[in-house]
Amino acid sequence: MSVPRRAHGRIVTVFAAKGGYGKTTLSTNLAVTLNASGARVCLVDLDFEFGDIARWLRLEPTRTLLDAIPLQGKLNAAGGASLITPYRPALDCILAPVDPGQAAKLPSNVTAELLAVLPSLYDYVVVDAPAKLSLHTLSALDSSHHHVLLSTPERPALKNLRRTLDTLELLSYGRQLRSVVINQAGSRLGLTAEEINRLVRSPIAARVPYIWDVPAAINRGVPLAISRPDHPVVRAIGEFARAHLTAERAAQPGFVAADGAGRRPA
Ligand SMILES: Nc1ncnc2c1ncn2[C@@H]1O[C@H](COP(=O)(O)OP(=O)(O)OP(=O)(O)O)[C@@H](O)[C@H]1O
Numbered sequence: 001m002s003v004p005r006r007a008h009g010r011i012v013t014v015f016a017a018k019g020g021y022g023k024t025t026l027s028t029n030l031a032v033t034l035n036a037s038g039a040r041v042c043l044v045d046l047d048f049e050f051g052d053i054a055r056w057l058r059l060e061p062t063r064t065l066l067d068a069i070p071l072q073g074k075l076n077a078a079g080g081a082s083l084i085t086p087y088r089p090a091l092d093c094i095l096a097p098v099d100p101g102q103a104a105k106l107p108s109n110v111t112a113e114l115l116a117v118l119p120s121l122y123d124y125v126v127v128d129a130p131a132k133l134s135l136h137t138l139s140a141l142d143s144s145h146h147h148v149l150l151s152t153p154e155r156p157a158l159k160n161l162r163r164t165l166d167t168l169e170l171l172s173y174g175r176q177l178r179s180v181v182i183n184q185a186g187s188r189l190g191l192t193a194e195e196i197n198r199l200v201r202s203p204i205a206a207r208v209p210y211i212w213d214v215p216a217a218i219n220r221g222v223p224l225a226i227s228r229p230d231h232p233v234v235r236a237i238g239e240f241a242r243a244h245l246t247a248e249r250a251a252q253p254g255f256v257a258a259d260g261a262g263r264r265p266a
């Protein structure tokens, strides 16, 4: 962390209307993929009640977001750095509280404060959001430069995705900030690409295939992006990152971040 920063990092929040659509799968593999391309990355587990990142990556949660509470109101870059759990070189995590009952102790302004300082330490901050539009989720969406909105390719999930997009539009989040990703996609699932497009009514940025290796990798505790960087799931996530995240960042003169691009009008 001693290298002087020439620019601010980008915050990418991964959100879905319901659990099980693949937020943690996407955010962990996205964080590893961005890191593999040379970026400094922080993966933040904002699922305070049942956060998975520590278990998925086999990390000891000795430091969690709960340690941010005493820093409230004065959370600077050093404070943000004190919360991290290193995973790999230039890939750190901020873990969710271990006890779901402690989640209520976390005021939402801690999330806002934390996400205000992390971009000075990292090129990318990837936020694994809970499956609810809580105040913490809204804080993350407000702070983000990019929203990744996930669904699986079943009709009810796609309808929930459309309702999510409508809600975010009502909340005045710009469409240009978002990418819609269909996870667990496949040709044998009953819905054609046209039917999916008709239900979602928004461009689909990526389709991540359904492959059994994903749960197997979770059981091994090593993200596919590490164990099998050429795996089709990892390739789909890598192509998405190149097309929608790294290209967007590189297009900015001097990599200067847009000011609070996700922020809704006050
Ligand atoms: N592309 C995929 N192919 C096969 N299985 C997948 C794929 N993506 C996710 N899964 C499986 O789906 C399940 C749910 O994924 P994941 O835990 O990432 O979802 P989530 O949105 O984070 O859920 P929660 O909100 O409960 O934390 C996991 O068992 C995972 O192994």
Ligand SMILES: [Mg+2]
Pocket (backbone or CB within 6 Å): 023, 024, 025, 047, 052
């Ligand atoms: Mg999850």
